[in-house]
């Protein structure tokens with residue numbers, strides 16, 4: 083972590099020693115609020131959609147996490163990269179189990195990946211060579227899944243009749259308590275050896291990550307909002 087002059091933090095009205103995890107949280111606060119307020123997300127959470135809409139989201143998440151977790155494997159091989167890759171976060175096997183439950187054994191033949199997902203996955207595939215870009219995207223997805231994702235799982239169970247099957251994406255079997263894990267994850271982010279430019283690039287990239295999610299929700303909304 084850089085602790086000398088930190089124009090990025092100063093620009094945001096934060097102390098010059100602000101840790102990266104705080105810069106990411108504060109730097110994406112507006113984007114987070116916007117994501118929560120997307121029509122597709124609100125309607126899904128309120129029980130106004132159906133299992134088909136959720137299944138469509140799960141299909142997109144398969145493409146997204148396949149790309150993210152391929153980048154994770156590359157990042158692990160970079161100097162210092164191992165610190166920010168956690169096996170217990172891996173989501174692809176859970177999503178595949180959900181898709182087999184939702185779509186049946188031929189789920190892989192039924193996948194319809196949306197244009198916004200293709201763009202998001204393409205960017206994720208590029209992050210395997212950049213610790214800052216990867217950290218931004220992994221933060222946006224995994225800390226989100228461990229935070230709001232837990233609320234989303236309960237709403238999906240309540241409104242669409244799921245028990246454990248079909249929504250295992252939101253269940254981290256090896257992380258019984260998200261709070262201490264998230265704290266440890268933030269510590270790892272803060273300890274990354276990134277200079278000021280790289281930290282600024284990470285915040286910009288996290289904003290882009292939220293924008294990719296917003297674009298995806300917009301496309302899902304066009305398909306599923308009545």
Ligand code: HEM
Pocket residue numbers: 103106107114117118123124127221222223225226227229230231233234264292295
């Ligand atoms: C219905 C939608 C959503 C709800 C209800 C929601 C809710 C929440 C809540 C309550 C927290 C704070 C948890 C805590 O303080 O530990 C949180 C954190 C977070 N959410 Fe969301 N969220 C939603 C959508 C999203 C989306 C779409 C993304 C990005 C793809 C996202 C990314 C994050 C991240 C990265 C954090 C961690 C913030 C930090 O502490 O640095 N969330 N969310």
